[in-house]
Amino acid sequence: xxxxxxxxxxxxxxxxxxxxxxxxxxxxxxxxxxxxxxxxxxxxxxxxxxxxxxxxxxxxxxxxxxxxxxxxxxxxxxxxxxxxxxxxxxxxxxxxxxxxxxxxxxxxxxxxxxxxxxxxxxxxxxxxxxxxxxxxxxxxxxxxxxxxxxxxxxxxxxxxxxxxxxxxxxxxxxxxxxxxx
Amino acid sequence: xxxxxxxxxxxxxxxxxxxxxxxxxxxxxxxxxxxxxxxxxxxxxxxxxxxxxxxxxxxxxxxxxxxxxxxx
Numbered sequence: 001x002x003x004x005x006x007x008x009x010x011x012x013x014x015x016x017x018x019x020x021x022x023x024x025x026x027x028x029x030x031x032x033x034x035x036x037x038x039x040x041x042x043x044x045x046x047x048x049x050x051x052x053x054x055x056x057x058x059x060x061x062x063x064x065x066x067x068x069x070x071x072x073x074x075x076x077x078x079x080x081x082x083x084x085x086x087x088x089x090x091x092x093x094x095x096x097x098x099x100x101x102x103x104x105x106x107x108x109x110x111x112x113x114x115x116x117x118x119x120x121x122x123x124x125x126x127x128x129x130x131x132x133x134x135x136x137x138x139x140x141x142x143x144x145x146x147x148x149x150x151x152x153x154x155x156x157x158x159x160x161x162x163x164x165x166x167x168x169x170x171x172x173x174x175x176x177x178x179x180x181x
Numbered sequence: 182x183x184x185x186x187x188x189x190x191x192x193x194x195x196x197x198x199x200x201x202x203x204x205x206x207x208x209x210x211x212x213x214x215x216x217x218x219x220x221x222x223x224x225x226x227x228x229x230x231x232x233x234x235x236x237x238x239x240x241x242x243x244x245x246x247x248x249x250x251x252x253x
Contacts, residue, residue: 009218012214012215013214013215013217013218015214017206017209017210017214018206020206020209021202021205021206024201024202024205024206025202028197028201028202029196029197031197032194032195032196032197033194033195033196034194035195036193036194036195037190037193037194039193040195042195042198045195046197046198046201049197049201050204050205050208053205053209054205054208054209054212057209057212057215058212058215059215060215060216060218061215061216061217061218062216062218063218064218118185118189119188119189119192122185122186122189123189123193126189126193137190138190141187141190141191141194169183169186172186173186
C-alpha cells in the first residue's frame with residue numbers, strides 16, 4: 001500500500017499529530033529488518049528505530065520530495081544512527097552486540113543442524129564485516145525498495161551499487177571461510 | 182553460497198515489538214510540531230535574489246575598475 005507522505009506531512013503541519021502514526025506503522029517493519037541485518041540486537045534496534053522516528057519528526061520540515069523519496073530519507077537517518085552505534089561498539093567493545101540465535105524451522109534434525117551451523121558462521125562473519133559493508137548488505141535486502149532508490153541512498157549509480165553489493169557478499173563469504181574453513 | 186547468504190539475511194531481520202507505534206507516538210506527543218516544509222517557489226525566489234545581489238556586486242566591481250582605469 002502506497003503512503004501519501006506529502007498529504008500526511010500537510011496534516012501533521014496543520015496540527016494533526018496522530019497522522020504520524022501512519023508513517024511509523026508503515027516503516028516500522030522494514031526499519032527493524034534493516035537494523036537487524038546490520039547485526040544489532042533487539043534492544044539496540046528498538047532504541048535506534050525510536051530515535052529515527054523522533055529525528056524524522058523533528059526534521060519533517062526539511063524533507064524535500066523533489067530531492068529524495070521519503071523512504072530514502074528515513075532510511076538515511078536510520079543508517080547514520082546505526083553506523084554511529086557500530087562505531088561506539090567498536091570503541092567500547094565491552095558493550096559488544098550479539099545476534100540472537102536464528103530459529104530453524106526444518107523438520108529433519110540433521111538438516112536443522114547443518115542449517116544452524118551455517119547460520120552461526122554467517123552471524124560471526126557478519127559481526128566482523130566493516131560497518132559500511134554491513135549497512136550496504138542490510139539495505140540490499142530491504143523488501144520493496146528498487147535498485148535505483150538504493151543507489152540514491154548510497155550515492156552511486158545502479159551499476160556501481162551492484163558491484164559493491166557483490167564485493168560485500170564476497171568479503172562476507174571470505175570472512176566466513178577464513179574463520180571457519 | 183549466495184543462496185545461504187540470502188536465507189541468512191531473510192532470517193536475521195528483527196521485528197518491531199507489539200505497541201511500538203504507540204510508544205513512538207507517546208514521545209512524539211512531548212515534542213513541538215515540526216516546521217512546515219519550505220515552499221519550492223519561495224526557495225527559487227530566494228535563490229534569484231542571491232544571484233541578483235551577486236551580479237550587482239560584480240558589475241559594481243567592474244565599474245570600479247573601469248573608473249580607476251579611466252581616471253588614470
